[in-house]
Amino acid sequence: MYYQYKHQFQQALVEWFKKEKRDLPWRKTTDPYKIWVSEVMLQQTRVDTVIPYYERFLSEFPTIRHLADAPEEKLLKQWEGLGYYSRARNLQAGVREVVENYNSKVPDNRPEISKLKGVGPYTAGAVLSIAYNKAEHAVDGNVMRVLSRVLLIEEDIALPKTKKTFENAVMELIDPIHPSEFNQGLMELGAMICTPTSPKCLLCPVREFCTAFNEGNPEKLPIKTKKIKMKHIPYDVYVVRNTKGQFLIEKRPEKGLLANMWQFPMIEQKNDTDTTNETTLAEQYSLNLLSREKLTSFKHIFSHLTWHIESYFVSCEEQQIIPNNCQWFTVEEMAALPMPVPMQKVWQRYQIELSNL
Template identity: 55%
Template structure:
């Protein structure tokens, strides 16, 4: 069985879950959507010339992050790294610093690694071949589809949360969008729906519709170009869709953060491990609150570093919410009576250097207080 026939058979199997597919006119869907998109599409910096590198960077930044937040980061990032070659030649610390504040730093590290591969194997040009592009680190099904359709105008599905929300309502798809199988259902549907001549406008139109009109809690149905063919709207059940299982409860972790200053006015920092949460970012020393009481923190750290540390002040507490964790931080400023040799992953830095290093958001909040 050839590859195209195999994919078609898979799609047929997934589309069995879209029981009301025949009740929506595909031609009208495409026409209404693209006509609307041409009229209302936002003037976003990565849309100006659909450069594959800029589309790639924007799509990675937009994962888990709102458009308005991304725009200034994107502009600064492209100014600093205007081409794949410029990004490939950068040091990781430079890339992480440029990404500072966007969060989900594995996105930046994967992008950096993938662009290095583009420079080494593809002459600095983002691959137009689907299989080559898919082989790059951090390129999943959504990013692959977005680059192929938006930059190269190929009819590939790019299914994100916005797209699933729109389609679940138009076709009344009651599958849990948290499940991998459900994403395959929507990808199969988009492959049937997509405008073969204008896949870039079609996919961007779907995303735009989900972002601006078909919102999660209060959809603006009266302004929707698909209102007349939306099955959920006809049945007044649009707010019940999409079906989404509840996220697991976030785990709460309590920490002390120690801002330690030497007699020479330098600040002790440390680098996080190269794997895991916030990998390779800098931070102030962190201590789990289960290890000691706040009143004994000075004695605990003095023993840890084999020198006397005097507590100077309590800083404002910091709370930071990750997707799966909540950090609650009590930050304390200490003065060391004498300099000491830092641990292997730590070093002393001048205060003026702190602004050049990439810190995670909770530690940026501490940094702004010193």
């Protein structure tokens, strides 16, 4: 497609989006806070997964001030299961900056909104175009896939510098009268029609402008180098219950993966030692173990690593001296703790198999 056809391209895309767009809860508002929440949740997460989280989150934190004032543990509990928890922390940090510096009003221009914690070029553009109807680029993976095919852009989208190429392309093409529908139309087209494999070209509203379609090779684009090799770590995870019926839970470090989340004691498996992990567990957590039962085995995949988990239930005598990052909790108290998905799986298996022990 050449840019002289951009008005026809704009019209075809916008009209298609208005007619065919999915009925999603964040499309029923132009509140910049709610749009911001939805865009953060949708990063790395499927739409169907996000919908119930989005609705529960806004029920708990209906305004920007509610989220700004919330304790982190309450925030993480609402985010529990969505993963990528740094998204939630950055969202709250950004919201607090809005309350402190902008009188609780999300900035309506790119220079200011881009200063907020966790707000990158895509999120800034999405909020500005959808909430404020500003003609700003919002380039995500869907948009790059669509435009790489329409414009035959053969640059590697895994390279950061390539993003600028697509941002410039959007600014050349964007409908200045309907920027919200235009940007959302590109995203929707990538999600529903111009998919990574088997694109539905015959249903595409802009196929007549698509260079890759006209050349018969849309699936060759976009060009993307392979991801880095996945790291694999084996862990033993222990549901530890004392004679009072309390469970030993530890808090993860303040920085890094799953920061400040709560978990059962977990010890990396080592093949080069004669010491069993039960011995390490007893020594590291000052426990007098009474029994052990196998629970379940599974793997949990993060973006950059995979945990291979073997989980066990162990009973122990009541102990008063435990590490500073650990506490004993009752079942009722545990319900309020934000725990990552792997720990929820272990707990669910414990409840099914061993709750009557």
